Amino acid sequence: MPITVFGDSISGNCWKVATILRLTGHAFTWVETDVRRAATRTPEFLALNPNGKVPIVVLEDGQVITESDAIVLHFAEGTPWLPAPGLARTRAMEWLFFEQYNHEPAIAVARFIITYLQQKEAQIERVRQCWQRGAHALDVMERRLAAHDFLTDAGPTVADIALVAYTQAADEGGFDLANWPGVQAWIARVLALPGFTKLPKAA
Amino acid sequence: MPITVFGDSISGNCWKVATILRLTGHAFTWVETDVRRAATRTPEFLALNPNGKVPIVVLEDGQVITESDAIVLHFAEGTPWLPAPGLARTRAMEWLFFEQYNHEPAIAVARFIITYLQQKEAQIERVRQCWQRGAHALDVMERRLAAHDFLTDAGPTVADIALVAYTQAADEGGFDLANWPGVQAWIARVLALPGFTKLPKAA
Numbered sequence: 001m002p003i004t005v006f007g008d009s010i011s012g013n014c015w016k017v018a019t020i021l022r023l024t025g026h027a028f029t030w031v032e033t034d035v036r037r038a039a040t041r042t043p044e045f046l047a048l049n050p051n052g053k054v055p056i057v058v059l060e061d062g063q064v065i066t067e068s069d070a071i072v073l074h075f076a077e078g079t080p081w082l083p084a085p086g087l088a089r090t091r092a093m094e095w096l097f098f099e100q101y102n103h104e105p106a107i108a109v110a111r112f113i114i115t116y117l118q119q120k121e122a123q124i125e126r127v128r129q130c131w132q133r134g135a136h137a138l139d140v141m142e143r144r145l146a147a148h149d150f151l152t153d154a155g156p157t158v159a160d161i162a163l164v165a166y167t168q169a170a171d172e173g174g175f176d177l178a179n180w181p182g183v184q185a186w187i188a189r190v191l192a193l194p195g196f197t198k199l200p201k202a203a
Numbered sequence: 204m205p206i207t208v209f210g211d212s213i214s215g216n217c218w219k220v221a222t223i224l225r226l227t228g229h230a231f232t233w234v235e236t237d238v239r240r241a242a243t244r245t246p247e248f249l250a251l252n253p254n255g256k257v258p259i260v261v262l263e264d265g266q267v268i269t270e271s272d273a274i275v276l277h278f279a280e281g282t283p284w285l286p287a288p289g290l291a292r293t294r295a296m297e298w299l300f301f302e303q304y305n306h307e308p309a310i311a312v313a314r315f316i317i318t319y320l321q322q323k324e325a326q327i328e329r330v331r332q333c334w335q336r337g338a339h340a341l342d343v344m345e346r347r348l349a350a351h352d353f354l355t356d357a358g359p360t361v362a363d364i365a366l367v368a369y370t371q372a373a374d375e376g377g378f379d380l381a382n383w384p385g386v387q388a389w390i391a392r393v394l395a396l397p398g399f400t401k402l403p404k405a406a
Contacts, residue, residue, distance in 0.1 A: 070296035
């Protein structure tokens with residue numbers, strides 16, 4: 001059985017998984033799992049992941065792995081995408097946890113409300129909170145990227161994969177990336193690397 | 204220069220750092236940094252971490268590392284607290300990202316609003332959202348812990364350290380852990396391991 005990914009093509013979290021698999025030379029089957037059509041709530045899907053979230057990966061031996069950043073790390077281990085243990089790896093890990101705690105809940109959620117749900121006006125208070133938190137997250141990234149090519153000193157790593165996933169679509173959540181020129185240049189730099197494709201528009 | 208930790212003693216995220224340092228035999232100096240007294244907003248602190256969050260660790264050579272789970276991984280590498288790369292390590296990583304995305308923003312935030320800020324009534328809508336999300340996170344943990352001693356099959360790991368940090372104080376956020384008996388038994392089991400101390404009450 002080949003590696004199988006259950007993912008939604010317009011989800012940045014799912015995009016991370018397809019990207020690391022391509023970058024590390026793993027063949028895989030993609031099973032499109034449309035979140036908007038509740039494909040993560042079917043009995044078949046919940047048997048694979050009771051937590052009801054994509055992406056998930058079913059390995060060759062049938063084991064299921066979850067959590068996009070854990071999946072990225074799983075396939076990056078032993079490749080240049082994940083620096084060796086020590087300070088170099090820790091710098092990448094700092095960014096991964098920042099992404100899940102500070103970045104994704106603001107920047108991906110703003111995009112989800114505005115573009116998936118089309119509820120910008122109906123949920124304007126929540127959108128405004130996302131804009132405030134998201135701007136802070138982009139400021140943190142800009143502080144690094146104004147003067148560096150990638151998020152860590154180890155060249156492009158899992159940190160760039162995880163952070164570019166939703167940053168490349170921040171405009172769909174109402175962020176004007178012209179305000180963060182270092183971030184904007186970095187997105188173009190990362191997406192120009194071999195093996196990267198742009199996340200499709202959610203609209 | 205010894206390892207220095209800037210942390211708030213009643214923060215579960217800071218508790219994780221003290222715990223892994225004790226468990227892995229690292230001597231360290233603790234600099235109490237009281238979040239409620241805005242000690243993370245002073246110019247001295249912001250020079251160390253412009254993101255303005257505790258915990259941070261200043262290593263022997265002056266390098267600063269941030270993000271509680273990245274710090275835990277940094278010191279756990281090469282010890283039994285972090286399983287070897289492969290599926291065993293990935294299982295621990297799944298829990299770490301679950302903790303930062305699904306668990307902490309509900310269970311730690313409910314405790315923060317109710318016990319630190321004393322604003323349960325003033326922010327009752329937000330508290331109710333935390334209760335709903337937190338109950339789901341505890342359900343996910345219960346599914347594992349009803350039938351297993353620890354979160355992964357590798358014995359006690361970084362996953363147990365990261366998840367017990369705030370789960371042990373869930374009652375201060377208004378959760379009745381009697382509803383999750385597997386989780387409740389696991390808390391007692393983890394805190395009884397050598398090197399663990401209970402997180403002080405926030406009140």
